[in-house]
Amino acid sequence: MNEERYQKLKEIVKIYLPEDVSVEDISMESHFINELNINSANLVDIVLDVEDAFDIMLENEDMDQMQTVMDALQIIEKKLTVK
């Protein structure tokens, strides 16, 4: 997995973490809602930030599949490959 993209994604996710979750708690397997306790409403904002940061566009089904950090990185990689 591309380390640079992983770090970039962590930077994006950081602001959405609740007070009691730190950026060190993020791992590849982290589930955004169940483990990182991110407000589900904010997932749409993470998607928009990812689009801006990687200059890609995510479809509705990509959003539905984006449950974990790993999911997000795979979707990003897929989009960047077809670009």
Place this chain on the structure above:
Amino acid sequence: MGRRVVITGLGVCAPNGIGLTDFTRALQKGKSGVRFQPRLAELKFGCQIAAEPLVPDNLVEKYFTPLQLRGLNASGLVYGVIAGTDAWNDAGLKPNTGESPDWDSGIIFGTGILGVDKFRESIHLVDGQNVRRLGSTTVLQTMASGISAYLGGILGCGNQVTTNSSACTTGTEGILMAFDRITAGKAERMLAGSCSDSGPYVWGGFDAMRILPRQYNDNPTKASRPMSASAAGFVPGSGAGALVLESLDSALARGAKIYAEVLGGAVNSGGQRGDGTMTAPNSEAVQHCITEAILHSGIEKSDIDVINGHLTATSKDALEIENWSEALNRSGTDFPFINSFKGLFGHCLAAAGSIECVGALLQFQEKEVFGNVNCEDVHSEIEKHISASRIPRKTEKFIPKIIAKASFGFGDVNACVIFAAFND
């Protein structure tokens, strides 16, 4: 007679002062918050001046989390959260940090329209077929009740949390709604307040109605002239004011500082009948509202020693004075002191009632009646009813016992609240 209700906290984000210290000093010294607005000039407004709070970025960061600040583009929401949070702290209350809501505390925080700039952003995105780019907070920033919702979350209130809206009556009406809820025993304390957005999209409609002054663009601090013969229309404003209303029992039990007691008040409508229209008040209704407020408060007309008027600096000021004079059956030198703070910060629309109530209440604490500015030339129609000596042109030492505050709004709606110096 219901339970007694007192004011235990105040907060303000006004064009001429943010926070009680600066705002109090501004009212005492006659410091103006009216400024030239380059943006209104660029947009070819007739009136290119306005009064808006100057909120530094590092101040906003104290009230909002970095996440809340992302994409935040709702000025009224910023003003309201600052004023509301400050009032809560001023009352010696802390945001609820527990897992359970505070069932005894509620919020009535009004507005006319919220998040106008955010709404404009959304309109562009939607029209550009980019609805998916709106993000998660567009709704929260543009729903009218966004302000009470944000404050409700910050403070953790579990009683009624709502937003009222009645044009320029909003702030004063909210105080009476909060008062009713506490006297009815349904809440122990209520944060009451109101806010109004800044900017051309809020103020444009008033410019189009040609009710804003156009000849003071290069002399902004002189533009807002309540009760003056040279009054030329109201200066558009924005901001927020907030008050903590509390049952006397709760305030005493907490050992809280008490600014004043809320004796009562009245709200009504002129029904857009008689001389009332969508934009002009029905004098019969205004007088009825004042009379009802006095009756409801259990005081005599002669007990009122200070009035803080609605007095926007239009041709209707003289009519308002006549209505007060008729309703109180007092005239000449027998009339109470009267002031309008709009000379200093224009007409803050939905926020006017709450900001002005905060100012009116500070007069109890300061033992002063704050001065009026820009009315060296009191309108001759006003002097037919009251002595000009009742219109203090600068802040005077005075110990108010009972202050009446009224606000009137588009839609022919009125509110009048009666505050009294607290003594047990």
